[in-house]
Amino acid sequence: MSDHHHDHGGEDSSFGDLLDLDGDVLHEYWADALSFVRRAAGGDRRRRIVDLGAGTGTGTLRLAHRFAGAEIIAVDADAALLHRVRTKALDQGLADRITTVHADLDETWPVPGPVDLTWASLSLHHLADPDRVLRDVHAATRDGGLIAVAEFPVQIRFLPDEAGSGLETRLLEGLEQHQAERLPELGTDWPARLAAAGFTLVDERTFDIDLSPAPPATAAYAAIWFGRMARHVDDLDPADASALEELLDGDGPGSLHRRDDLRVRGTRTVMLARR
Numbered sequence: 001m002s003d004h005h006h007d008h009g010g011e012d013s014s015f016g017d018l019l020d021l022d023g024d025v026l027h028e029y030w031a032d033a034l035s036f037v038r039r040a041a042g043g044d045r046r047r048r049i050v051d052l053g054a055g056t057g058t059g060t061l062r063l064a065h066r067f068a069g070a071e072i073i074a075v076d077a078d079a080a081l082l083h084r085v086r087t088k089a090l091d092q093g094l095a096d097r098i099t100t101v102h103a104d105l106d107e108t109w110p111v112p113g114p115v116d117l118t119w120a121s122l123s124l125h126h127l128a129d130p131d132r133v134l135r136d137v138h139a140a141t142r143d144g145g146l147i148a149v150a151e152f153p154v155q156i157r158f159l160p161d162e163a164g165s166g167l168e169t170r171l172l173e174g175l176e177q178h179q180a181e182r183l184p185e186l187g188t189d190w191p192a193r194l195a196a197a198g199f200t201l202v203d204e205r206t207f208d209i210d211l212s213p214a215p216p217a218t219a220a221y222a223a224i225w226f227g228r229m230a231r232h233v234d235d236l237d238p239a240d241a242s243a244l245e246e247l248l249d250g251d252g253p254g255s256l257h258r259r260d261d262l263r264v265r266g267t268r269t270v271m272l273a274r275r
């Protein structure tokens with residue numbers, strides 16, 4: 001997807017893999033976040049649930065498991081990602097309750113109401129006009145219905161401090177610059193924007209992630225992540241560039257896959273608001 005609002009950083013399948021690995025490596029966060037949403041939503045009263053910018057469906061599938069009997073509508077602009085959602089829905093016997101909607105949210109709001117719950121994980125900051133979309137979500141939401149917005153206050157990190165985190169810090173600074181141009185909505189005041197759309201903030205929780213030792217899938221996650229950062233940062237000094245090359249050298253002795261000191265650190269925030 002070349003449109004600047006869909007910042008996938010490439011046409012390959014690595015973005016989908018990255019999202020799948022996020023659900024895998026951070027499965028504890030995902031479970032906790034969905035428990036938080038489920039408690040606030042009062043369990044099974046929620047019948048129609050939208051996963052806004054569903055990606056490969058980590059949220060969609062978890063919502064279907066958590067809200068027995070509910071219909072989950074996964075909306076995304078990327079057909080290949082939605083294909084993964086449908087495959088998982090079939091594999092897990094949930095195809096009768098999961099619908100995928102291929103739509104560009106910058107163009108139109110694609111889900112007729114009433115909606116009981118909307119889950120928007122790491123997707124609002126990709127939109128050209130999130131305020132318009134939030135107003136559309138509000139209009140489609142039943143009175144008393146909820147929206148849950150998950151965003152990240154800080155970027156995820158993988159290297160331990162003593163081993164090259166200076167490199168990681170410099171890569172993240174480069175990524176931040178790149179994102180400041182391409183994703184101007186990133187890191188904005190979502191509670192204020194939810195309020196402006198007519199929602200009332202009911203709760204907010206910060207989930208601190210610190211996985212050490214890192215789960216087995218971490219090296220694959222970190223390899224895609226560092227590869228993407230490498231593409232976005234073009235002014236690395238030669239020492240950093242060769243250290244990065246070593247990390248990304250598939251079978252090499254210094255590669256991410258060979259390291260036993262990876263550690264996953266990050267923060268996700270989930271904001272809950274009611275109509």
Ligand SMILES: C[S@@+](CC[C@H](N)C(=O)[O-])C[C@H]1O[C@@H](n2cnc3c(N)ncnc32)[C@H](O)[C@@H]1O
Nearest residue numbers: 053054055076077078104105106121122123126
């Ligand atoms: C960072 S991913 C998050 C995916 C998923 N919610 C998760 O947390 O794993 C952002 C998603 O938003 C989707 N997206 C971005 N802009 C969009 C738009 N204008 N309309 C619909 N989907 C969009 C992307 O295709 C991508 O799947």
